[in-house]
Amino acid sequence: MRSPKSKTAKSNTLPGGLPKCPTGIHGLDEITFGGLPRGRPTLVCGGAGCGKTLLGMEFLVRGATDFDEPGVCLSFEETADELASNVASLGFDVAGLVARKKLAIDHVSIERSLIEEAGEYDLEALFVRLGHAVDSIGAKRVLLDSVEALFAGLENESVLRSELRRLFRWLKQKQLTAIVTGERGQGTLTRHGLEEYISDCVIVLDHHIDETVLTRRLRIVKYRGSTHGTNEYPFLIETDGISVLPVTSIELKHAASNERVSTGVPALDTMFGGQGYFRGSSVLVSGTAGTGKTSLTAHFVNAACARGEKCAFFSFEESAGQIIRNMRSIGIDLGRWVEKGLLLFHASRPTTFGLEMHLVKIHRTLQEFDPRIVVVDPVTALLHSGTESETKNMLLRLVDFLKEKRITALMTTLTSGSNAREQTEVAISSLVDVWLLLRDIESGGERNRGLYILKARGLAHSNQIREFLLTDHGVELREVYLGEAGLLTGSARVTQEAKDESAALMARQDIERKQFLLERKRKALDAQVAALQLELETEEQESRQLIAQEELKLKKWEQDRSTMARSRSVNKGPRSSDGGSAKARGGRK
Amino acid sequence: MKAASERAGGKPLAAKWELKLYVAGQTAKSLQAFANLKRICEEHMAGEYRIEVVDLMKNPQLAKGDQILALPTLVRKLPEPVRKIIGDLSNTERVLVGLDLRARTTKA
Numbered sequence: 099m100r101s102p103k104s105k106t107a108k109s110n111t112l113p114g115g116l117p118k119c120p121t122g123i124h125g126l127d128e129i130t131f132g133g134l135p136r137g138r139p140t141l142v143c144g145g146a147g148c149g150k151t152l153l154g155m156e157f158l159v160r161g162a163t164d165f166d167e168p169g170v171c172l173s174f175e176e177t178a179d180e181l182a183s184n185v186a187s188l189g190f191d192v193a194g195l196v197a198r199k200k201l202a203i204d205h206v207s208i209e210r211s212l213i214e215e216a217g218e219y220d221l222e223a224l225f226v227r228l229g230h231a232v233d234s235i236g237a238k239r240v241l242l243d244s245v246e247a248l249f250a251g252l253e254n255e256s257v258l259r260s261e262l263r264r265l266f267r268w269l270k271q272k273q274l275t276a277i278v279t280g281e282r283g284q285g286t287l288t289r290h291g292l293e294e295y296i297s298d299c300v301i302v303l304d305h306h307i308d309e310t311v312l313t314r315r316l317r318i319v320k321y322r323g324s325t326h327g328t329n330e331y332p333f334l335i336e337t338d339g340i341s342v343l344p345v346t347s348i349e350l351k352h353a354a355s356n357e358r359v360s361t362g363v364p365a366l367d368t369m370f371g372g373q374g375y376f377r378g379s380s381v382l383v384s385g386t387a388g389t390g391k392t393s394l395t396a397h398f399v400n401a402a403c404a405r406g407e408k409c410a411f412f413s414f415e416e417s418a419g420q421i422i423r424n425m426r427s428i429g430i431d432l433g434r435w436v437e438k439g440l441l442l443f444h445a446s447r448p449t450t451f452g453l454e455m456h457l458v459k460i461h462r463t464l465q466e467f468d469p470r471i472v473v474v475d476p477v478t479a480l481l482h483s484g485t486e487s488e489t490k491n492m493l494l495r496l497v498d499f500l501k502e503k504r505i506t507a508l509m510t511t512l513t514s515g516s517n518a519r520e521q522t523e524v525a526i527s528s529l530v531d532v533w534l535l536l537r538d539i540e541s542g543g544e545r546n547r548g549l550y551i552l553k554a555r556g557l558a559h560s561n562q563i564r565e566f567l568l569t570d571h572g573v574e575l576r577e578v579y580l581g582e583a584g585l586l587t588g589s590a591r592v593t594q595e596a597k598d599e600s601a602a603l604m605a606r607q608d609i610e611r612k613q614f615l616l617e618r619k620r621k622a623l624d625a626q627v628a629a630l631q632l633e634l635e636t637e638e639q640e641s642r643q644l645i646a647q648e649e650l651k652l653k654k655w656e657q658d659r660s661t662m663a664r665s666r667s668v669n670k671g672p673r674s675s676d677g678g679s680a681k682a683r684g685g686r687k
Numbered sequence: 688m689k690a691a692s693e694r695a696g697g698k699p700l701a702a703k704w705e706l707k708l709y710v711a712g713q714t715a716k717s718l719q720a721f722a723n724l725k726r727i728c729e730e731h732m733a734g735e736y737r738i739e740v741v742d743l744m745k746n747p748q749l750a751k752g753d754q755i756l757a758l759p760t761l762v763r764k765l766p767e768p769v770r771k772i773i774g775d776l777s778n779t780e781r782v783l784v785g786l787d788l789r790a791r792t793t794k795a
Contacts, residue, residue: 207754214785217720217774222711222758223743223750230747252757 116323119167119239119275122160123153125342129327130318134299139242139266139276141296143288144303149314149335150279152188153303154241155181156339157277159190161239162200167275169239170231171203172224174247178203189338202231208251215253221261225268232272240269240276249290266295287319298322304330313452313488316342332454341458354378354556355504362401363394365575366534369551369560375532376556377470380497380507382527385536389547390568391510392416394534395473396425396432397573398508403435407470410442410463414479418443429571442467448479453492456480460496464505472500476510477526490526497529531555536566539587546587549575565591704728704736705765709755712744716775720759723776731788761785 118132127133134140134157142150158169173181181203182192195201204227231237245262252258269276278296280288287293293300300319305312315330333342358373367374375381381398383391402409413421421443422433435441444463448456464472474496480489493509500507511526527533533552538545547566551559564575565587579586579594586594708724710717721740728736743750743758753762757773763786772785783789 204751206756208756212769212771214770214772214781215774216772216779216781216785217723217777218716219757219759219774220716221756223709223755223760224757226711226743226747226758227750227755230750248756 118324119161120165121157122164123156123340123342125331125333126316126340129329129331129342130299130321131325134275134277135321135324136275137270137273138298139240139269139274139278139296140299140301141278141280141288141292142301142303143280143282143292145282145305148282148303148305149333149340150303151176151181151243152185152335153301153340154243154277154279155185155190155192156188158201158239158241159185159192159195160339162195167238168200168202168235169241170228170235170237171201171241171243172228172231172245173203173205173241173243174208175244177205177207181205187337188335199235202235202237204228204231206247208247210251210253213251218257219254220257221248221265224261225265228265229272232274238273238275240274242276242278244279244281246280246288246290246292262292263295299324303333313454332457334454334458336458336462341461353504359405359506360401362397362399362404363573363575365564366397366549366573369562369564369575370554371558375506375554378501378504378506379531379555380500380509380529381532381534382509382511382530383534383536384511384513386513386538389536389538390566390573391512391536392421392475393425393428393430393568394536394549394566394573395475395508395510396421396428396430399432399441399471399473400430400435402471402506403432403438403440406440408440408442408467409435409471409473410444410460410467410469411473411475412460412463413443413445413473413475414448415476417445421445427570428568428573442469448482453480453488457492457496461499464499464503469505471506471508473508474510476512478512493526494529497526527553532557539565541587542590544588544590548587702735702737703766704732704763705739706736707739707741707753707762707764709741709743709750709753709758709760709762711758712742717759719775719777720761723779723782724761727776727779727782727786731783731786763787 117136118130118134119136120127120133121130142153144150155171158171161167161169171181176184178192178196182196185192192201192203196203206224206227228240232240242265245265248258248262249255266276266278278292280290280292282302283289283291287300287302297320299321302317302319303314304317305314307313314333314335316333317330318326318328331342333340355377357377358370358375359377360367360374361370383394385391399409399411411418411421416424418436422431422436425432432441436443442463444459446456446459451459460472460474463469477489477493480492497507507530509526509530530553532554535550535552537548537550539548540546547568548563549566550561550563562577564577567574567576576591579591706724706728708717708721710720721738724738728738741749743755749755753760753771755762759773759775761772761776761782763770763772770785770787772782774781776782780789
């Protein structure tokens, strides 16, 4: 037993760990940290219809197109034409690759009824065929799909097993990176125990149905000599190949932006300290039915588009046309942004696909459209596509992914009336940075809307409840009335405000009246003072006159007396007495 | 593909039995198989057969056409239908069954 043309047998011991061969399959290289073990076979096993062949074919096609590594497919089940047409739906041009010698497909068919076993044999021809195909195009990759068909075609299992062992050894010697597919067995990974021979890397594909929704999963059971993601990762078969969705950043290391952007509602910006929210943060708008969640998000979107930023709107409840029409009623024209190519609507029913498909659709759109802001309205609708924990996981991945890309995430969530208001149904509150809560406030026979910021990481924000009004020119936020009567909204608030206004008016009038009275009193008193003053002056004048008269009288009297004295004693003290009295008179004056 | 194999023969087409033996080089098994085949043919179809030996070491591309997997493989091209017998043909009974020279019994 020898292998044909076994010329290459390079030992493969690199110091820097296991060399890897990128598959080019979206997401698979991430969870394997680089790809499949280079130069070794990898076992891909799973039940019927789980996508083994497709995974293998994509591995070959991507290798041929993206990595310049031609590949050989040894198909034991389908013919080359069947394979080509099967993967044509994924956009793989197999015929073209074959023509360009990038791909070789050899269909190996075994009809047990036509084969008689008579004596010893080996599977050398298989080696010859594979070797020939590999050499003819210089293949680096091999797909054996599915080698277990040999077990059905040949009787002698011991020969088969030893030949398989030889085959895998041969693949290693030839430094071929191979995918070997195998049907899943009862209690074993493969029906015929292929895992016994292939121990470097084993990937299990699986699919199961939850409430009529199919979810495919991929798990790396082992990967010798390498770390790998250990979870069951959902994957999808999409129009352009397989997408494995680990796109969770396994670590939390996204950079945070300091840039603030407007919400589109000036009053709401004010509530965030006047500048809006951080770019790239995830904003959750929660509320019961009809509280205006979509309308509020439309503002965000409108503002973003007005800034020239691209925005992707994933709607699970309304069609694009419906949203545009409805938002027009509150004065927001989203249609023009769609025309300008700034806004992309993606509306689908949550039950149309499984959860993972939705996630993939979102991812695809993000990659193709590269928006700055993403709206998911509402995330709760996704609950219909999966279980709660799955939904949460999905949203976690989505939020992580968006954060990594610094895309603002805007999610709405519907809280049912019976639930605690501060509990979102999908329990994603811990994931979000900003949580706006819209709530109904029922009073006075009315139902009004209130808005408050439940949380805003890293942002100074108002603790006030605002009344949230939907007007024909958009959302308006009003201060709610907080008075003795409690929280008042709507017409109760308006009434109360009117009442307050009249009260204020009355108070103002009262003050004016009092001031007037005061003024009048002052004036009256002033007049009184003036009168008294006048009286005083009059009295003073009179008194002075009297005094003057008295003095005059007194003088006269003194004069009379001195004249009399003089006349009585003419010679006694002739001048001195006269002089003295004159002096005294001058002093008085 | 058939044309290719006919070409490889290059003998008159009169033979009732047209047999092709696929081998890979001169291995013990292939030599054994050829010897066994020759013996059986002489015993059961003397003068009516033609054997073509295809060495896949030399012509690996020929393995594809007849869907050869195991070696050695004997292909009965004629009479129709095509039959394949794998192994070194040491089990004469099975070879005869495979060539439809003996009634098919239950498979072992």
